[in-house]
Amino acid sequence: MRILLAAIFAMSGAQAQAHEIWIEKDSSGPARIYLGEPDYPTPEGGDKEFHRLRAPQVFQTNAKEVIPVVRRSDHLEANISGKGDIRLRDDDIFAPEMGEDGKYAARIYYAKAGRAEIAPKLDFEVVPLEPGGSTFQILFQGKPTPKEGVRIIRPDGWLKNIKSDQNAQFTVPTDISGRYLLFVDHNEAVNRQLDDKAVSKITHVTTLTFVQP
Template sequence: MTIRYLAPLFLVFAAPSVGAHEVWIERDASGPARIYLGEPADALPVSGDPEFDHLKAPKLMPASKAALTRKAGYLEVNVPAGDVRAHDDTVFAPWGEATKKEGVAYYARAGRSEPRALMPMEIVPVAAGSDRFAVIRDGKPVKDTPVTVISPDKWSKSVKTDAQGHVAVPIREKGRYLISASLKDEGNFDTTLGAVSVLHSIATTTFVVD
């Protein structure tokens, strides 16, 4: 059964301006990284996603002073060889009732050479080059959580992490795969744009099968 893009659809109802958007990174070999905002299960418009202007200054991790260049639909940045990571909680301003504001934080990664997490939420390979990944939040694996896999031809499927927080990605063909997961937490959270009572964390990882 083919399942299309389930990861953050709850946001459609929570905040129409956020919709089902995700931030993800694409990188070919050791070339520049391209950081996107959009709906990865769908073909990207030539001029970029209509909400792309909300993506302004994602932070690279490790921190970098490399310049971000705005292109048609993505931000481009030259980074050292290896896996690329970026996070951003300023894409969409908090929304909702004054007493229960909601916010969203994006965590994006490209590559599967490093089996470790550097960001508060990250989807990491369990071993270098592995097709098995773990959803990690605050250094700990997250079990029984949905993960969406999108193949190079836009086929997609939702699977759940196991008791160890791991999930196997079904490899169908050569090309770029994208994995995404989302978590919703209630409490008191400080974001760059202000305090919120509900925080949606959305992580993506892309990797290329040659």
Template sequence: MKIRHLAPLLFAIAAPAAQAHEVWIERDGIGPARIYLGEPAEVLPEGGDPEFGNLKAPRLLSSATAAQVRKAGYIEVAVPPGDVRAHDDAVFAPWGPDDRKEGIAYFARAGRSEARSALPFEIAPVSPGGDRFVLVRDGKPVANAEVTAISPDKWTKALKTDAQGTFAVPVRGKGRYILTASHKDDAGGTTSLGKVAVLHRIATTTFTAD
């Protein structure tokens, strides 16, 4: 296969790989945070997702100097009590033609003890410990956006934010829930890997129901 025919194929492969994956954080009690890359609606393969090696150094909003220890399929970080937030826009290299590069930025949160957002794209609880959340982009609620809720047994439910950007999570039992949302910004932006014409933002929030 000639190189000029191979390049579009590589771009086609890179885009689904990036957009199908998400970064999320799990935390039990006040223990260390565990940062994952993968597909949260699927059972994580033993040893981690095949793309896990691309998750190199996610940036924590607090505890930025805390040591990140690589484990089998996740990165472990000792953090103080409270909600944990991290972001990373260098997991996958930008893809596509030079004049239409696309990139992806991940924003992850674990916990619902704080009724506020601090990341550029975040799913935050409306009230501490509550089951109603708000999707926020650049400090403003996002109306009529799609959100996916994943239950501890991997049951998934498609939800939509209301006019105020809020939505209720159907809590079905005890365990860890994962919320995910994405936004495609055709105005582009600047990532740590360079400028892109299209920026995909993906947010996740996890919480445990007792």
């Protein structure tokens, strides 16, 4: 069942234009992978940028065991066997773009569905402190990133912006049943050549979805 958004929330222009990748997985059926703006209702036929979601690296515990995906009208599907969290990584969505400072910036996307595992498998990941718990920690390359902004969308469409603490931890109020969606960005200063462009910043974008019984 898609995440229901009951209202449109006032946000900054940058946030309103942001695209994320997220995974939805129920107790049965395939995992569904979306690219879009989850703060807003998805247009019929999918987000206008959905065509950019071509071949994400989808896996469970081993990044080398990539799970194939099937394209649908507004999402990708991955047939997942067994239990466990589902993850993906994609660095081929948007080309590096020049900012107001005249320097290029790139984005790398990560996503996870589930909160059973407490050890990260992605470079940038939100992990629960205990399996199935509601307190999480944000890890970049295995290390905590304190004071990160976190956006939370509840099953009823209620949205809240919070910050992680000095230990990169935060707690989600899971007082209603359904699917929760979390977003976190982390900026990394770099000096790399990507797509023949000198990139000075990479924004790592990670999402986590989980179902509260």
